[in-house]
Amino acid sequence: MSSKAMQGEPAAAIVKTYEGLVPKQLVEMYRLMVLSRRIDDREILLKRQQKTYFQVSCAGHEALLVAAAANLRPGYDWFFPYYRDRALCLALGVTPEAMFLQAVGAASDPASGGRQMPSHWASRQLNIFTGSSPTGSQILQAIGCAEAGRYFHHHPEAAAKVAGDYRQFKDVQHQADEVTLVTTGEGTTSQGEFWESLITASMEKLPVLYLVEDNGYAISTPVQYQTPGGNISHLLKNFPDFYIEECDGTDLLASFAALRRAVEYTRSGQGPALVHGHVIRPYSHSLSDDERLYRPKSEIDKDAGRDPISCFRKFLLAEGICDDASLQQLHREVDAAVQAASDAALQAAFPEPSSYALHVYSEELKPTAPCFDSLPRSEDGDRTMADLINTCLRDEMQRDQRIVIFGEDVADCSIDEYLQDKSLKGKGGVFKITNGLQRQFGSGRVFNSPLAEANIVGRALGMATRGLKPVVEIQFFDYIWTAMHQLRNELPLVRWRSNNLFSCPLVIRVPIGGYLNGGGAIYHSQCGESMFTHTPGIHVVFPSNALDAAGLLRTAIRCDDPVLFLEHKRLYREPFGRAPYPGPDYTIPFGKARLWKEGSDVTVVTYGATLPRSLQAAHRLERERGISVEVLDLRTLNPYDFEAIAASVRKTSRVLIVHEDMLSWGYGAEIAARIGSELFHDLDAPVERLGAKDTFVAYHPLLEDAILPQADDIFAAIQKLCAH
Secondary structure, X not given: OOHHHHXXXXXXXXXXXXXXXXXXXXXXXXXXXXXXXXXXXXXXXXXXOOOOOXXXXXXXXXXXXXXXXXXXXXXXXXXXXXXXXXHHHHHHOOOHHHHHHHHHOOOOOOOOOOOOOOOOOOEOOOOEOOOOOOOOHHHHHHHHHHHHHHXXXXXXXXXXXXXXXXXXXXXXXXXXXXXXXXXXXXXXXXXXXXXXXXHHHHHHOOOEEEEEEEOOEEOOEXXXXXXXXXXXXXXXXXXXXXXXXXXXXXOHHHHXXXXXXXXXXXXXXXXXXXXXXEOOOOOOOOOOOOHHHOOOHXXXXXXXXXOHHHHHHHHHHHOOOOOHHHHHHHHHHHHHHHHHHHHHHHOOOOOOHHHHHOOOOOOOOOOOOHHHOOOOOOOOOOEOHHHHHHHXXXXXXXXXXXXXXXXXXXXXXXXXXXXXXXXXXXXXXXXXXXXXXXXXXXXXXXXXXXXOHHHHHHHHHHHHHHOOEEEEEOOOHHHHHHHHHHHHHHHHHHHHHOOOOOOOOOEEEEEEOOOOOOOOOOOOOOOOOHHHHXXXXXEEEOOOOHHHHHHHHHHHHHOOOXXXXXXXXXXXXXXXXXXXXXXXXXXXXOOOOEEEEOOOOEEEEEOOOHHHHHHHHHHHHHHHXXXXXXXXXXXEEEOOOHHHHHHHHHHHOOEEEEEEEEOOOOHHHHHHHHHHHHOHHHOOOOOEEEEEOOOOOOOOHHHHHHHOOOHHHHHHHHHHHHOO
């Protein structure tokens, strides 16, 4: 008996708890579930009234998602949701009005400014990362986010302002025990990127919590036709250091308990966790889908009996936590709040049509800015492009603790104890470009990735949005295509789709090209830069020589946008274009072409490995034919220097565009079209192009020479052009 009771004082009433939750918390969780469903219903009504343009529902997932939010900390932990996570985002702090603003596409939509369709919420304050519609593309990004948080915890110096950093420094927020939550449907677990993420999460014991919301259908495909055995958590039981738990996701208390255990495991540093919640989908996949076409009424009715809202309402009444009158009052208050939020959103202004052009790239720091225009400071004798890239990376890593380098085989040696063996020279990449960097800066900053290109780019994106500066390598351009999802749908879009809430400045270095005398063939000689110059939001750089490679790479690292940095394999150690190292602060602005040779009769516009071949042809033409050729090296392809092209064409009145990639639909087509449109009256002859044959590069050197443009081909094309 307590001392108060012994003294005759009344004892405090004992409050019954449920998995540690008190009744007040349960009522609030129920309110959030109802609020989520009511917003769904209101959006469906607005869509049918043609006041919105799309709707995708969270119905049936509410209990699992509210339980997840209750175990995590908005603004402390990080969140990578997908489009069924309305209840999660509401519970974290996204307002109903914000959701309706996105549904109507309002300019004041805080997540995207009218650029994203509904159910793609984001918040800097709540650490909810901007989401996209492709399934599963957020999962590798969540891995990178968790890695960045761990990195900053172990390298607090990296969070300090970097001396000489051009871009406005953003404060790096990180917590020692933060958790990154990533959610997904069961259909997405068939995606390769999901499995790539599991490999890294498990091997690195990352604080990532996967929440699989299994409603049994990926649009119309049942789970048993998506997943072997029909159960993803059963497949994952043998992943090392992975906590895996399955629960009834329609049961709020069971979900809360399962997620609590998973969060405790992950937050304590033991490794990643996955909670597999079985939920229902009472509405169709979206309003553009009709589930009655492929689901029998009996199955739909059976799911209705597990509806998380009606089930929890019965629980609250049965436990005496609420009575019917109080729940009716709660529903009326929710309905009023939803009506008010909906009405406010319908009055909001639409985006200005001209606003589409904002935030494709950073407006704070443009790589074309004068601050990147500097003079070289020669420090030694001539060195190769490979040497100068390596030295630039070394200097930048010394300057900026946020820089991490990873990719396939880029480390000197993955096993740290072997690094102590001085007889091992270290790998440092297939082309030795990163050789010695791991030994100097440690395995925390230079490390090998799995053999998976999407893993490299997706993780780098997640790191960059947290404040790291990844400089990653795709081993060969020919294998970049497995990362295309991240490179096309994710990386270039982060700033634009979030209306400048988030950015992901990073550099992707890629060896590219042929002219390898049989050493390349089909899968080691590809070009294809036009695939990326056609992608807004990512800069494309293609240097032709050592000095430009060093200056442009440093600009790429210091600018505030994603950069695809293409390095021609043939030029790495060519005698052509060698130069002294220009010093640790030498930068070259993007979009500024280099005039290699002046001329008066014809202009050659080129870049990469066709530059030295164009120069060979130009000098020969001058000697043998008396034709004066001006040779212009673009250096960067997005942006490119049309002003320099125009000035040269106005002088010579003839132009040949030369590139190594295939001719049809190649990079030169856009330049030729623009010259024809804007400089037509300055031309004395048609614009001509020269590129590779419309095929892949073959193995035998004779075939390779026939396919790729050679100096003799350029010579002949210029001679023909000047005959006009």
